[in-house]
Amino acid sequence: MIPPRLIEKLQYYSHASESSAGKRVGTKLLRLHLAEVGLSLKNIAAQAPSGDLQNLSSLAYLIGATHDFGKYTTFFQQYLFNGATDGTGRHHHGLLSALFAAYAAEKIGMDSTACSYASLAAYFVVLHHHGDLRALESDTILPSLLRDPDFMSVDAPWRTRLKTLDVQIKDIAQNLPYIEQEYHELMPAIGADAIDISLFLQKWRDVFAGISQSAYRLLNREQDETRQKLFITTLFLYSSLIDSDKKDAAGVVKTKRKSIPADLVDRYREENDKIDIHAKEGMNGLRNEIYLNAVTNISNISLDDHVLTLTAPTGTGKTLTSLSCALKLRQRLQTDSFLPRIIYALPYTSIIDQNYGVIRDILKQLPDFHKDEGVYLVKHHHLSDLQYRMDDEDRPISESLMLVESWESEIVVTTFVQLLHTIIGFKNRFLKKYHNIAGSIIILDEVQNIPIEYWPLVRNMFHLLTRYLGCYIIFSTATKPLIFEEKETTALLEDTPRYFAGLNRVNLIPDLEPVSLDEFFYRFASWYDSSKSYLLVFNTIKTSVEFFGKLKKDKKFNAVIKKKEVIYLSTGIVPAERVERIKTINRLLKEEKRKVIIVSTQLVEAGIDIDVDIVFRDIGPIDSIIQVAGRCNRGMGRDRGQVHVFHLTDGEDGYAKYVYGPTHYATALKLINGNSVEESRFFDLIHCYFDAVRGNINRDISEDIWKAVNHFRFHLRLNLPKSISDFRLIRDKHGYIDVFIEVDGKARKELQDFKRGVIGEKDPLKRQENYLAARNKFKKYVISVPEHLTHGLSHLSERLLYLKNEQIDVYYALDTGFRRIEPGSFIF
Incomplete structure (x- = not known):
């Protein structure tokens, strides 16, 4: 039995901070942190929707109670209070904690009571709880390679980690009675006996070998269904841990669930x-x-x-x-x-x-x-x-x-x-x-x-x-x-088609003879009726800006230009201004009943609640065309709305082909290249379109990432084979860079606050808090633009530029946003 005074002599902390006197002081006892995180995970699982997830509650508690086991080393405790390291990485605690979590799960019998592969899940979750998920196959080692006491057959990065782990194990052994006493107090929460930590210290190589064997069996011999269920279980446990860990460390107040009446x-x-x-x-x-x-x-x-x-x-x-x-x-x-x-x-x-x-x-x-x-x-x-x-x-x-x-x-x-x-x-x-x-x-x-x-x-x-x-x-x-x-x-x-069949708000009118921008502008000018409101949607910012410029120069549109009833929208305009322009459009259309011309990119297609008389849309995917048709005669006015689909080209190919690819482009041209289409036929038209493109899509990326899901391949440093990290809902814009636009006084204030509170702040904690406070207002003046158009702009950071207000006329037009031509081409 351990004398009480000895137990009181050693205090292990999970977190520390700097006091007003400049001294590092412990802010959270490690035992309390492990208990609170464990209970948080247990409660999350107990409140889950299904019995399978609820059965994880004991395993979840165990993961929470072991996730920082490695913080019991003197190396970590010294690092916590001194802040300095000796460069050996001995204060790192992830691998040691992960192996102990797996050992504890196996000894308490979680593999049979919670889920199959519970020990492996505990290892993987704890190993990565301070970072992003990696690939399970790269987190294990061939058991035979662990027999060498010096790990000479293991690659260099793993050899360093294993040698460090060996030193940490010996360090834990020196204070084993105190650590065992703390875990003796932690285990009753799940009705478990004390864990034999001394046996873990002796057998840790066997524990690691067992994990590696489990991983091999899972990835190479199990059915897909078993792997997929464990995949979901692992993410559920990982998420519960990282969220509970962060909130407990920060002392975040727990929320209480709220009832909302169903009616x-x-x-x-x-x-x-x-x-x-x-x-x-x-x-x-x-x-x-x-x-x-x-x-x-x-x-x-x-x-x-x-x-x-x-x-x-x-x-x-x-x-x-x-x-x-x-x-x-x-x-x-x-x-x-x-x-x-x-x-x-x-x-x-x-x-x-x-x-x-x-x-x-x-x-x-x-x-x-x-x-x-x-x-x-x-x-x-x-x-x-x-x-x-x-x-x-x-x-x-x-x-x-x-x-x-x-x-x-x-x-x-x-x-x-x-x-x-x-x-x-x-x-x-x-x-x-x-x-x-x-x-x-x-x-x-x-x-x-x-x-x-x-x-x-x-x-x-x-x-x-x-x-x-x-x-x-x-x-x-x-x-x-x-x-x-x-x-x-x-x-x-x-009978969904019935709701479409009863509508006659708009006609879709295709005119798919290829036209240049000049030809299309002259056609529009000849059709223009000042008693109607218009929305024109282009596939590129460049063509939309050029069309807007032609409107401003043509005398026919002088009246609406002077009355500020011609409005431009695209992502080339700072977000704060886009929001204001949408408000202006709705005020002019709904409240003042004025007729406007809106020139835009695809930005307006989904969800923006505007209602015009006539729409012109450059050819694109049928679903996009149907979406923009929803901005026409939305309220079912007296006159049927018109949605004209035109085919804008650069002389060689349609802009739609460059933006959407050949499959969408060719399918859309084929399906609507004929007579006008009434709204009552939209449902059938869109069904035909999706059926056609689905048969022509390249399924390789979906199949590759699905294979990665089934093999727990979340991220690989080398990009072969594909991993889950290859999923990109929004494709990366290669050659683009973010630019803050000092477009007005509000933007200037946000820039000054950002420079002072974020860039100029020396204290890292205050800098982070200032960044979080300023981030969203600051980003309302940030747009992404082609990097080759930014020569001469100043740097706020390596990948963030800013455009000073005195340079606005050169790089940014207040009506159409960032200029799409080289700054050097301007003539003054």
Whole structure:
């Protein structure tokens, strides 16, 4: 037995900070940190949607209780208080902790009671809890190579790690009684006996050999189903650990789950003066019919049906309908221990604010919403403000960041990037919210915007989410892409084509004779009617800017130019200005009933709520054309809207071919190269299009990444074979660089604050906090531009430039954004 005074003599800490006197002091006892993280993981598993996940609660606790075992070395404790290292890496604790976690899981029998390969999962999760996930095959060693006491047959990086591990093991042995006493206090939480740490110190090579053998057996002999289930289990445990670890270390206050009435959207519709819930005819009548049918069906579908579709024409209120369905489904799924979150994912940041605003208005009906807004609703994307309100208080920036990024809210409004790079992800910062996706109801708005070559992969990953995490998927779209087969989904609206067949808001009018930009401009000028509002959508920023320039020079358009009724939109304009222009468009069209000309790129295609009389759209994918048609005669006015599809070329090929590739380009030309198409035929047209392109897509990237999923190949330093890290929802723009544009006084203030609080701050902790506080406002003035156009700009950092206000006229046009010609070509 260990004398009490000896136990009290040694104190092990997990974290430390600098006191006001400049001295490093311990802020968290290691034993308490391990216990709290373990209990957090145990609670996460216990509140999961399925029995399989709930059965992980003891394993989850054990992972939390062992994840920092390596911090018991004197090397780490000295590093914690001195801050300096001897260059040997002996203070690192990941590998030692991972091996101990696997040993503990095996000794307590987790491989049979929690899940097969529990020891291997514990090892992999703990090994990477301070970084991104790597490849399981590179995290193990041939057992025969571990027999050599000097590890001479192992490659150099592993040899260094193993020799360091050998020294750490001997160091742990020197203080073994104290460490064993701490674990004696940790194990009763799962009804387990004390772990024999001394045996681990003697047999650690055998432990590592066993892990390597398990990994080989898993990757080479197991069925796909076993690997896929373990893949989901591993990500769930990894996410639970990294999120709990960070929050415990930072002292983040735990959130309390909130109930939301299932009829909240019903009440909102009844009390909103702008919604006529009694209408039987027209667009309002159609919206009511769609809403009532969908919410009735969601109350009666089998809970075995996890993939649902809500396919309806644009402008028919899918945001309200899908949210109401999700709330009603959530009530059906709720149990004493489980309450699903709702994740509303959209393709673009530019349309999130609109949907978020609608959902926020609905939730404002709740009496405590203003006090606990963050607990009810968060908006998460790279430009969103870091705000989290709880208990009538705005939480500090660093705490808000953790709560927002881990999706600690009942309803999360986010982007496809955030969602898909989590479920098909390897990065620590994305995966810390993965456990909160378990059992969630995921609304995917306009899912056709996912690149078609990823459809097979996305389908497979959603199948895993529904099967092993208990998720429900609602596809809310006007174009019903064929990601899933018809037999794999359940429609919330019966006889969907009927809703399209009854509409006659627009005609699609193809005129696909190839034209130059000059030819197209002259045609448009001859057709222009000042009593109509127009939207013109181009495939490239360059052609849209050139067309806008021609409008400004032509005398026919002088009147609308002077009245500021010609508005330009593209990603070449800073985000802050884009938001203001969309507000201006809606004010002019809806409130002042003025006729405008909007010149844009594809930015306006999905979700932006504008309504014009006539649309011109350069040829592109049919789903994109149908989406932009939804901005025409949206409210079913007296005159039928016109959507003209033209075919703009550079003299050799259509711009659409350069942007979308030959398959989409050729298929679109073939399907609409003929007579006009009424809106009633849109549903059939889009079905034909998706059916045609699906048969021609290159499935290689989806198949390669799916193989990586089945082999736990998250990331390889060398890019062969393909790994999960090769998934890119947004293709990298090679040759592009970010530029801050000092476009006005507000931008100047953000730049000054950024220079002072981030670049000029010496204290790393304050610099990080200042960056988090400034990041979102700062990025509202940042755009990505071709690097060859930026000669002469100043550097804020290696990959971030800034354009001074006095240089604006040279590089940036206030009406059309960053200039697409070389600065040296200007004549003064």
